[in-house]
Amino acid sequence: MRTYTFLSHLPLLSKRFPLKILFVAFVGIHIPLFAIIGYLLISRFPIDAAKTIGLLTLVFTLLATGITLFLLNKLLKPVMIAKNALNDYIAFSKTPDLPLTFEDEAGVLMADVQQAINELEKYEEERQNVLHVLSHDLQSPVRTAMGALALLEDETDPEQRKELEGMLKETLDKQLKQLRYYLQLLKEQKLNSELDAEKVSIPVPILIGEVAKDLHMQMKAKGIDLTIGGFEGSLALPKHSLQRVLKNVLDNAIKYSNVGGNIEISAIKEEHTLKIAVKDYGVGFNESCAKAIFAYNSPLQRLGTSNEPSTGIGMYLCKNMMRRIGGEISATSEGKGKGATFTIIYTTRS
Structure with a gap:
């Protein structure tokens, strides 16, 4: 660090690392030139011969210097790319795409910068997901x-x-x-890791029934009848995650059902797949909007049939949660006013 600190105190070199490298290279290349000129001055070489030797040495030294400095500047490119990538990420949150295949120090530097930024992006995504979960729940x-x-x-x-x-x-x-x-x-x-809690063996009707019990008062307030049927066996499931998704889906069905309506929950076991379908007979949606329902701040968000508020992120959270546990969720409808069916799909064996 002493050499770097000394060079950083020189006004022309203080703000540019490449100039420090080029300055050192320039001085190092010209040491032989100074030695030859000094030797010619104190030797008994004929003046004409000394001038010729000195001139040729100067020309070739300057040529070699130019080529060397040009190549050194090119070799410093990875360092500058890494530096610019960090600056762009800090200033504009722009994620770089740095090369990861080089194995020397400059290559490792670029790879480390890329990995650090990727980890920061992952952390920011998890932070946002946590905030969304808390905001919704x-x-x-x-x-x-x-x-x-x-x-x-x-x-x-x-x-x-x-x-x-x-x-x-x-x-x-x-x-x-x-x-x-x-x-x-x-x-x-460790909020996100806990959402992917280890599986527990639980009867599917109990998994569904616990969610229905939590939302019983909301259904009673709107006079909604709930029917639960289908597969009744026990499975090893990520209970916490599936119940949170199911609760969001059922809450959504209640919100968009008409007063005095019906909701049906059916569980189907096919090979190694469990499907839990929640069907309501409420407001529905156009089939072309099926994917938009799961978007963040969905453009389809609206008040419920009894003016219940909507955050616009419930189904977005459900989609992310199912993705984390290796499952998926889909929505279908025959059109506005014809209800909707949300299907939670989980593979019981990976």
Whole structure:
């Protein structure tokens, strides 16, 4: 670092690393020229011969210097590319595409810069996903509580009120535990990994039933009947992730169902694939919009049939969560006003 520090104090070289390299190369190349000129000055060479030798030495030294400095400048290109890539990423969040096949120090530098930026991009994506999850999920208990309170206001039967109060307390307790769970995972910086929790063996009806119980009050507030059927066996499943996806899908179905409507959940086991279909008979959508539903801030977001709010990211989160556990989710509809079917697909054996 001493040489680098010394050269950095020279005004012409302080801000340009390539100039430091070229300066050192220039001085090093001209040392033999100075030695030859000095020798000719103190030797007994005839003046004409000394001039000729000196002139030829000068010409060839300058030529060699030009070629050497040109090639050195080209060889410094990887360092400058790495530096510019970092500057572009810092200033404009532009992800570079640096070569990764070289094995010398400059090649390793470019590869390390590329890897570091890729890791930063991955971290930023995970950070955004965590914020999306929290932004979406923290609104769910509020909507549930508001629905329960609306039911309590209209309910006059003491027994029914007591039942509703118990359900409200149970729901809020569960949501509070979930919030604490997320905050702990955030503290430990492993929220995304926990979403891909290890599989547990669980009967499929129980997996679905637990989700339905969480949303019972929202269905009751709109007078919606829920039917659950299909495969009843047990499977080793990533319970936490599938239930979060299913909860979002069922919440979506409730939101866009008409008051007094019906929702059907059916589980189908085919070979090593489990399909859970959630079908409603609500507002529906044009089939051409099926993919747009899963976009971030979907252009199809709208208020529910009872003016329930929409964040526009619920289905986007579902798609990402299914991708992380090796599954997928799709949506179909016969058109506006004809309901919709959301199908969660998970391969039980990789």
